[in-house]
Amino acid sequence: MTNEQPAGFWSYTHRDDQLDGGRITRLSERIANAFEIITGEPLEIFIDKKSIEWGDAWRMRLDWALTGTTFLIPIVTPKFVQSQECRREVIAFAGHAASLGLDELLLPIHYVNVPQLAHGAEERPADEVVELIARRQWVDWRELRLEDEDSPAYRQAVHKLATKLAEILETVPPVAPVEVAAIGQGEEEPPGFIEIMADMEATLPAWEDTVQQFAKIIELIGEETQQATEEIQASDSRGGGFAGRMRVTEQLASRLTEPVDKVDALGSKYWAELSTIDPGVIGLIRKSGDDDLSAEDRESAREFFRAIKELAGTTNEATGHLQSYSDSVGAAAQGSRRLRPQFRVIQAAVQKVIDGQSIIDEWRRMIDNLGEDGS
Incomplete structure (x- = not known):
């Protein structure tokens, strides 16, 4: 086991913990205690996401110390999947872990049934964060959470999970930073730092264009929906009743x-x-902080980082509007069985763009930590 003290970030919704009588936070304490008994080393688990200590430790571990000793343990429930904060944590950690070849450090606990996690592709539209979790070796706690906390079954499960954490720390492979393959490059001559930066910079306008296209189509859907609302009102005024509403729908x-x-x-x-x-962009941002980077490469990095920050500002405003629209679509969908499947698809697509913004925001945060424009 490495010399660095193991740590885990407990990702959960406070409402779930309240509804379950505090059992979720108590589970974290029991796992930490079992880990220390098994290994002789303390396992620091950060629980309170609102505390300065949690935020500082989270950023430090992600940026510099995410080696083989840091876990993210999501407590997966329907409310967890609905929480944008929890989704951001999973997305950010998964990207950082993948950038170092350490996917094993994301260890979800399936606490309350999430159908898509249990059935995968059978449930549609797909949720990309659930799919991120599903690709990991998640631990099934759906029945165990109903056990008495002092029962043999519950204590054995806690011991088994703590042992699993210890085994991951012992067997996790060496850090292997992921490189980005430059677009259009053959395998014979791998791209250098400048080529990778140039290719990445060229893709940013395309991503911005995708968001703008997305917003335009959403606006069109909104206009069509508003027109239908007016048609229903006109039908009602003529005494068309529910048959008239059905026709408009x-x-x-x-x-x-x-x-x-x-x-x-x-x-x-x-x-x-x-x-x-x-993962590759995260690796590039880390690499740009190396002291041995040439002046030419460093300038390429600065140009790329400026482009990322401009992209983040543009797309952030668009995704804010999309979130509001998604909320309104969810309410409207309840009124018609015919429209409900289409509105679910719209909500799922909007969520993908919002989650994509979480990735861009994490890049911007890392760049800001490096200094102005990554210098």
Whole structure:
């Protein structure tokens, strides 16, 4: 085991803990105690995300000390998946861990049933954060959480989980930073720092364009929905009743077929591109802080970082509007069985763009930590 003190970040929603009588936080304490008994070393678990200590430790471990000794332990429930804060934590940690070849350090606990996690592709539309979790060796606690905390079954499960943490620390492979393969480059001659930076910089306008396209289609869907609302009001005034409302709803669903398909495709494309490149970009940002970087490479990094920060500012405003729209769509979807599947697809696509913003925001945070424009 490494000399650095092991630490875990307990990612959960406070409401879940309240609803379960504090059992979630007590579980963290029991695991830490069992780990220390097994290994002889303390396992510091950070729980209170609102504390300065949690935030400082989180940023420090992500930026500099995420080696083989830092875990993220998400307590996965329906509320966890709905929490944007929890989603950001999973996305950020997964990117950092993957950038070092340490995917094992994300260890989810499936605490309350999330159907997509249990059934995978059978549940659609897909949730990319659930899929991130599903690709890990998550621990099933759905039945165990109902056991008495002092029962043999519960204590054995705690011991087993603490042992698993200890085994991961013992067997985790050496850190292997991930490199970004430059677009269009062959395998014979790997790209250098400048080539990678140039290729990455060229992709940023495309990502910004995708978000703008996405916003335009969402605006079109909003206009179609507003038109349908006015048509329903006119039908009601003529005494059309629910038959008139059904007719308008069917027409709206037909008009939305193509826009919804486009929104779905754009959201998936945006998330896939960002999440795939995320580990490599994180590695590049770290590499830019090396003292032995040439002046030419350092200037390339500065230009790239300026482009990222401009992108983050542009897309952040757009995703804020999308979040509000997604909330309103969720409420509207309840009124029609015909529209509900389409609105679920829209919400899932919007969530992909919002989660993609979490990746870009993490890049910007790391760049800010390096100094102005990464210098």
